[in-house]
Amino acid sequence: MTPAIELESLHKRFGRHTAVHDLTLSVAPGTVFGLIGPNGAGKTTTLRMLLDIIRPTSGTARVLGEDPRTGGPALRRRIGFVPGELRMEGRVTGRALLDFYASVSGSVAPGRVDALAERLGCDLTRPVRTLSKGNKQKVGLIQAFMHEPPLLVLDEPTSGLDPLVQREFLSLVREARDNGQTVLLSSHVLSEIQQTADDVAVLSAGSIVARGAVADLRLGAVRRVRAVLTDADAEHVARDLAPLSPSHPVDVRTHDDRVIAHATIEGDIDPLVKLLARFHVAELVIEEPDLEESVLRLYGEDGGRAATRPNGGN
Template sequence: MTPAIRTAELSKRYGSRTALHALDLTIPSGSVFGLIGPNGAGKTTTLRMLLDIIRPTSGTARVLGEDPRTGGPALRRRIGFVPGELRLEGRVKGRALLDHFADISGPVKPGAIDALAERLGLDLTRQVRTLSKGNKQKLGLVQAFMHAPELLVLDEPTSGLDPLVQREFLTMVREARENGQTVLLSSHVLSEIQQTADAVAVLSRGRVVAEGAVESLRLASIRRVRAGLADTTEDAVRTALGKLTHLRDLDVTAMGEVVRVTATVNGDIDAVVKEIARHRVVDLAVEEPDLEESVLGLYGDAASTERETAEEADRG
């Protein structure tokens, strides 16, 4: 089966600044793929090139088997898009605006607009200019989903939405996947990625620093350790654990006869457990990090690598 999206060496430069560097990406049809990254990481740049809103400096992209630069209106009708900065104004009412979009995007099943509006709690009788940011975002979601496109490209789609509507949106994404649609989701809300995505790419400074199944990120080498130790002292524990260079945020506090230890392990946990086991262990918890902590760790690794590369270039 042809991938829904495939890029090869896709790059975008603005003068001397590289916004996206040699992106190689393959997104299978019928999957939900997440793009994670801080502001300026290259997420929106990537989406805009896939939609031919901006042109790449170099490299190639294929969207639904076609080159977005030549696919034209026929390709765009097969895509539903919510931009990161959705601007909707005017005296036109919500329903009239969606009817206009339906004429452009292609066939919309009878009742689809009303069903989506009801699910999201959107009043279609109000003028667009009177809507709050959250309600304008709902309007944007309806126009993206209403014609059941083969591909949904969603850039920060839950911006301004309340938690209940966010939950409904995530249900809509899962339903789209079950219907065989492909979803490319860019988000700062990491829980959205955790709950919906099959795979994810982490962008940092225009480069992919990690890619794979969401679970593979959560199984990164970062762990949080909490322990209670007896028959020892605060100083002895702090000295012993302080020798382990892959511990951070180490906190050792004596509470009565028990020394409480909390730390974040970035690397091999075996040495930490063995060091703790030298004492009488009252309790021990090793917690899997959430996706956010894993991703932040990856950003740190990427930044360190970039600094080292730059320093080596300077020395050369």
């Protein structure tokens, strides 16, 4: 089966700066592939090369079996794209703008635009220049999904969206996969990747440092914990939580007669919870760290390269 996306030794340099280095990657059709990494990792540059917005310095890319440099408008009509920096201006309404996009991208099923607008809570009667960032993002998502292209390339697609709309977007991604479409999703939000992606590649400094199934990469293994304790003193709390160090350093401070403990935990959080149970816990927050912290903690330069070897990565 021909891959939906196939990259071989792809490089991109801007002067002396190398944005993408020796990128080799294959994405199977009908799957959701997550491309993640910190700012400056090369994600957006890679996506732009797939769409022939910019061209590689060396190496090859094939998208839906074609070279993006020669595929032209016919290939681009088969791709739905949401850029990382979506700009919409002018007096034209959202509906008029989508009508224009439909004339460029190809036929759209009757009622498809209205159905997507209803699901995303998007008012298409307003001029796009008056829309908030989140509402502009909704129009961008509609134009990408409306013609049901074989390939969706989505660069930070939930930027500016509220949590309910983000949830609806994830449903759209899963439906696209079930419909046989391929989705390449670049995101800073780990939960989006974990809930939708079949496979993932982690980029750092323009190179793949880890690749494989989401569960195998343990992207959710690092969590930040914040506990607010009452009827306790900081010295006592620090002493009782000391067994977690040095692998899980804990920061303990006093604020307004309360003790606040911060910890970053990799793996099982049960030992921390049991230690906290010795005190009166007024608040307990467990959250996913930002992508950069999680990826770079789990896949530093040396460990990342080692992690890719079993899967044949770079």
